[in-house]
Amino acid sequence: MMVKSKMAADRRESNPAFNNRRLKLGTFQTNLDSGCVMSDLDGRLEITWPNTLQLAKYADEMEFEAIVPVARWRGFGGKVNPQGPGFETYTWAAGLGASTGYSGITSTSHVSLNHPIIAAKQSTVIDHISSGRYTLNIVCGWNKPEIDMFGTELLPHDDRYDMAEEWLEIVKRLWTEDEEFDHEGRYYKIQKGYLQPKPIQKPYPALMNAGGSDRGRHFACKNCDMVYLGPRSFEFDAFKAHVDSYRNLAREEYGREIRVWTLACVVQGETEQEAKEFHDYYVNEKGDWGAATNVLDTIGINAKTFPSGVLEGLKSHFIAGWGGYPLIGTKDQIVDGLHTLSRMGLDGVLLSWPRYLDGMKQFRDVTYPLLKQSGLRDMR
Numbered sequence: 001m002m003v004k005s006k007m008a009a010d011r012r013e014s015n016p017a018f019n020n021r022r023l024k025l026g027t028f029q030t031n032l033d034s035g036c037v038m039s040d041l042d043g044r045l046e047i048t049w050p051n052t053l054q055l056a057k058y059a060d061e062m063e064f065e066a067i068v069p070v071a072r073w074r075g076f077g078g079k080v081n082p083q084g085p086g087f088e089t090y091t092w093a094a095g096l097g098a099s100t101g102y103s104g105i106t107s108t109s110h111v112s113l114n115h116p117i118i119a120a121k122q123s124t125v126i127d128h129i130s131s132g133r134y135t136l137n138i139v140c141g142w143n144k145p146e147i148d149m150f151g152t153e154l155l156p157h158d159d160r161y162d163m164a165e166e167w168l169e170i171v172k173r174l175w176t177e178d179e180e181f182d183h184e185g186r187y188y189k190i191q192k193g194y195l196q197p198k199p200i201q202k203p204y205p206a207l208m209n210a211g212g213s214d215r216g217r218h219f220a221c222k223n224c225d226m227v228y229l230g231p232r233s234f235e236f237d238a239f240k241a242h243v244d245s246y247r248n249l250a251r252e253e254y255g256r257e258i259r260v261w262t263l264a265c266v267v268q269g270e271t272e273q274e275a276k277e278f279h280d281y282y283v284n285e286k287g288d289w290g291a292a293t294n295v296l297d298t299i300g301i302n303a304k305t306f307p308s309g310v311l312e313g314l315k316s317h318f319i320a321g322w323g324g325y326p327l328i329g330t331k332d333q334i335v336d337g338l339h340t341l342s343r344m345g346l347d348g349v350l351l352s353w354p355r356y357l358d359g360m361k362q363f364r365d366v367t368y369p370l371l372k373q374s375g376l377r378d379m380r
């Protein structure tokens with residue numbers, strides 16, 4: 001029997017990242033060894049297909065709106081080389097798209113490493129596999145050792161975003177134009193650009209970016225649907241102002257509405273004391289401070305994500321969960337913390353756990369029902 005591909009859909013109907021839940025949820029870095037954690041902790045994420053798939057299934061069961069990987073090509077050394085072993089994000093997303101039914105599926109392109117025609121084509125396949133649940137994360141690169149590994153130049157910071165503008169223009173034309181086109185720009189030359197079939201999502205798949213620099217914020221607010229920010233301060237007013245600054249930039253300069261997301265790390269205990277002690281154990285006793293130093297040094301030199309002087313103070317938070325907002329305490333405190341993030345104006349939060357498999361199972365069984373009861377997962 002001939003099966004026709006699914007009809008073209010307005011992406012707001014097929015991609016849950018556009019739904020109206022008061023707080024959207026996702027997972028972060030489940031494609032990499034250790035995930036968001038830099039610690040010699042037993043039970044941390046070991047990257048195997050069954051493990052990463054299990055985490056995606058938990059996400060799907062809770063109707064998480066996003067499963068977001070990180071495109072990482074080599075690890076950060078130190079004692080346990082966190083994020084060294086890991087799954088490439090397009091092939092990983094394709095597998096997860098075929099194995100889940102609700103959650104949004106993301107893959108990540110380094111602009112300088114993925115040619116726009118290949119990125120547009122691979123993205124289209126994942127959009128078809130997932131029936132329009134796909135999001136493309138565009139990253140400009142900052143981890144110089146991995147870019148060096150390709151023998152490719154890490155361009156000066158703001159030029160990377162100029163290249164990304166041109167890259168994205170080509171990707172969008174391939175996704176939307178039926179006529180073949182030529183393109184000759186500063187970075188790319190395309191002859192008779194052609195792409196069929198088109199993606200399921202119309203006008204094209206959801207786009208995300210997490211640029212934190214001034215140039216990066218403009219790129220994200222001008223072009224992307226989901227904009228992610230790494231916390232600079234965990235204090236309510238400062239965090240809220242940070243969130244507002246993205247939303248206002250998108251509205252005032254580009255006349256656009258964006259969805260603003262951040263990251264948070266869940267450390268849950270029977271009591272607050274137990275959660276705090278466990279946090280202290282895996283960060284201060286078992287933490288891979290050498291790897292964390294390598295990460296922060298590289299970010300400090302090659303990215304402009306954080307204002308000067310801020311990074312060193314975030315080191316323990318990078319060890320705990322890649323700088324995510326700390327949600328440490330009992331199940332009720334975790335739920336309260338997620339409400340706080342919502343009150344800060346956030347549309348969505350990517351979660352991580354020190355021990356992803358145990359932590360996410362506990363979240364599904366114990367914490368998520370409370371979160372639902374509290375109304376935070378209601379549609380607006």
Ligand SMILES: Cc1cc2nc3c(=O)[nH]c(=O)nc-3n(C[C@H](O)[C@H](O)[C@H](O)COP(=O)(O)O)c2cc1C
Nearest residue numbers: 070071108139142210211212213216228303304305
């Ligand atoms: C949620 C999130 C996901 C990210 N994913 C990646 C990634 O997959 N690969 C990568 O190299 N950088 C990733 N980044 C880093 C940013 O995309 C950005 O490149 C970095 O902050 C440097 O740019 P900036 O100087 O504009 O901040 C991510 C950041 C966040 C907060």
